Amino acid sequence: MVSGKKFIYAKAFSGFPTLDNFRLEEFELPDSVKDGEVLCQAEYLSVDPYMRPYMSRYPEGVLMIGQQVARVLKSANPKYPEGSLVCGKFGWATHTLVKPEDGDWDTIFPLPELKGQPSSYGLGVLGMPGNTAYFGLLELGNRGSDGAAGAVGSVVGQIAKIKGCKVIGFAGTQEKCDYLVKELGFDFAFNYKTDDIKESLKKAAPKGVDCYFDNVGGEISSTIIGHMNLYGRIAVCGSISAYNSKNMAKEMAPIIQPHMIFQQLKMEGFVVTRWADRWFEGIKQNLQWIEEGKIKYTETVTDGFENMPQAFFDMLNGKNTGKAIVKV
Ligand SMILES: NC(=O)C1=CN([C@@H]2O[C@H](COP(=O)(O)OP(=O)(O)OC[C@H]3O[C@@H](n4cnc5c(N)ncnc54)[C@H](OP(=O)(O)O)[C@@H]3O)[C@@H](O)[C@H]2O)C=CC1
Ligand SMILES: CCCCCC(=O)/C=C/[C@H]1[C@H](O)CC(=O)[C@@H]1CCCCCCC(=O)O
Numbered sequence: 001m002v003s004g005k006k007f008i009y010a011k012a013f014s015g016f017p018t019l020d021n022f023r024l025e026e027f028e029l030p031d032s033v034k035d036g037e038v039l040c041q042a043e044y045l046s047v048d049p050y051m052r053p054y055m056s057r058y059p060e061g062v063l064m065i066g067q068q069v070a071r072v073l074k075s076a077n078p079k080y081p082e083g084s085l086v087c088g089k090f091g092w093a094t095h096t097l098v099k100p101e102d103g104d105w106d107t108i109f110p111l112p113e114l115k116g117q118p119s120s121y122g123l124g125v126l127g128m129p130g131n132t133a134y135f136g137l138l139e140l141g142n143r144g145s146d147g148a149a150g151a152v153g154s155v156v157g158q159i160a161k162i163k164g165c166k167v168i169g170f171a172g173t174q175e176k177c178d179y180l181v182k183e184l185g186f187d188f189a190f191n192y193k194t195d196d197i198k199e200s201l202k203k204a205a206p207k208g209v210d211c212y213f214d215n216v217g218g219e220i221s222s223t224i225i226g227h228m229n230l231y232g233r234i235a236v237c238g239s240i241s242a243y244n245s246k247n248m249a250k251e252m253a254p255i256i257q258p259h260m261i262f263q264q265l266k267m268e269g270f271v272v273t274r275w276a277d278r279w280f281e282g283i284k285q286n287l288q289w290i291e292e293g294k295i296k297y298t299e300t301v302t303d304g305f306e307n308m309p310q311a312f313f314d315m316l317n318g319k320n321t322g323k324a325i326v327k328v
Contacts (some may be wrong), residue, residue, distance in 0.1 A: 002029045002096030007053055007064045007308055016244045016316065017052065022064065022309045025129045029095055033244075038080045040070035040088060042305070045326045046123040047312040048151075052243040064308075067068075068109060068121045085111040087122050094310050094328060105111035106273070112283055117290060124323030125290065125297040126150050131282035132237060132272040133159055139275070140268050141211040148189060148215075149176035151323040152237060155286065157186050158295045165211075168204045170197070170220065172318040175321030179321060184296055197223040208232075216241045222254040229264055236269040244316060297321035315319045 003026045010023035033039050045068040054065060067089050075082045077100060078239035088108040090096035100108045111122050124130060133155035148157055148169025157167045157180065169180045169189040177189035188204035190197070197220055201209065208229035214221050217239030225234060240250045261266065275282065289295040300320035302311035305328045 003027060004029050004093060005305055006094070007092035008059060009058060009062050009064050012060055013052060013055055015246050017309070017313060019309055028094075030097060031070065033074045033097065034075045035076050036100075037075075037097060038072055038077050038086075039074040040086060040096045040108075041071045041073045042068045042088065042090070042094050042096075043085075043307070044069045044120040044123060045092065045308060045328065046128075047308065047315050047324045047326060048129075049238060049240045049243055051312065052316065053054075053248065065089070066092055067123055067128065069119050070096065075228050080110065080116045085119055085122075087111050087127065094305050104278075106276075107221065112280060115287060115291065117162060117287065119301060120301070120323075120325050120327070122299065123325060124299060125286055125295065126156055127285050129323060130155055130286045131275065131279060134282040134286055135272060135275040135278070136235045136237050136270055137213055138163075140270060141213050148180055148186070149321050150215070151320075153213070153215055154180070154184060154297070154322055155295060158184055159289070160187050160213075162289065164293050166205075168201070168209070170200075172214075176318075176321055179298075192220050198227070198234065198266045199226045211235070213237060214239075218242055218253045222256050225253070225256045225265070225267075226259050228259065228265055230263050232263060232265045234265060234267040236267060242314075266292060299325050304328070 006025055006027060008023040008025055011021050013021055051065060070086050070088050072080050072082050072084050072292055083256050086108050087104060088096060089120060091225055093325045098108055111119060114121060114126055129151035139157050149171035157169050160167045167186045169186045170192040171177055171189060172193050174191055177191055180186040180189035190200040209227050210229050211233045212224050213235045215238045218241035241246045251265060286295060299322050308326050311324055311326045
C-alpha cells in the first residue's frame, strides 16, 4: 500500500498557533484514477498569513487549507498529463486525488510556463502573492509598503520603483531592511520594532506620503496614515499585526478618521481574486520584470512536509525573507 500524509486542523487556533493545533495523518492512495481524475503529488507547499485568520471559518477536524505546486502522478484527464506540474488549492497534503471541473481554476490549473524560473515561484511572485502586489498596487494604490520584506511587500516596492515612485518599506529586522534597500532598490527601509515610525517618516518622506500599501494594520498603519498627503490612497491588503490576537475585533489602534477626513484620503480593501479574470496577466508581467532584472525575488525554504507547522510558525514570527515555502 502506498500512503500519503496530511495535516488536520485538530484544535481551533487561539492566540499564536502551536503544534497542538495540528495532527499529522496518513492515508491510502488509490491504485488507479477514474475518468477525468488526476492524482497529484506535492513538490512545494505554501505557508501564508491568511491561513491563521481564515481557519476560524472551518470546524476542527478539516484538512488545513493551502496552495501547492504538485506533479501529476496519474491522470485520466487530457488537460493534466502525467508528469506535468499544476497549481492546486489542495491543502496541507502530500497527495491529492482531484477531478478538475471546467472553469474551476481556483482549485487547480496547469502551472503556467515559467521560462526556467523555479516552479515554487508559482506560489509566490508568479502566483497569488505576486498578483496581490501587482493588482493591489497598480489598481488601488502606489508607493510605500509595510510588511515590506515578505512575499507581497517585496514585490509591491519593486513594482512601485518600476513605476518611478519613491519607496519606503517597513520590516522587522535590520537584515531585512538592508535587503530591501541594497538588493531591491527601496529608497528607505525602517525596522518597525526598533525605529520610531513618526521619526522615520519625517526623515524619508518630509513632504508626506501619497500612497500606502497596508499589509499589517494596527498602530503602525495608523501612524503612517496620519502622515499622508491630501487625496492620498491606501490599499488595504492585510492586517497581520492582529492575526494571532485572541480577539481581532477588539484590537485597538489610534483613530484615523480625522486625518482621513481632512486629508480626504481614499482607503480600499481588496482580495486579489477580484482580478481572477486577469490572473495570467499579472503572472506574465511579473515574469517579464524578473527576466528583465527589474524584480528580484527570494524564498525561505523549509525542508520536509512534516515541518509544515514549524514553517508556518516561522513565517508568522518573521523568520522568512521573501516567500515562505515548504519543499517536500
Ligand atoms: N488581500 C489579499 O488578497 C491578500 C492579502 N495578503 C496579506 O498580505 C500580507 C503579507 O502577506 P505575505 O507577503 O504573504 O506574508 P509575508 O511573506 O510578508 O510573511 C509575513 C510577514 O509578516 C511580518 N509580521 C508578522 N507579524 C507582524 C506584526 N505583528 N507586525 C508587522 N509585521 C508582522 C513578518 O515579517 P517582519 O520580520 O517584517 O515582522 C513576516 O515575515 C498579509 O497581511 C496577508 O494577509 C496576502 C495575499 C493576498
Ligand atoms: C483578516 C484576514 C485578511 C486576510 C487577507 C489575505 O491574506 C487574503 C488572502 C486570500 C487572497 O485574497 C486570495 C487567496 O487565495 C487568499 C485566501 C485563500 C483562502 C482559501 C480558503 C479556501 C480553501 O483553501 O479551502
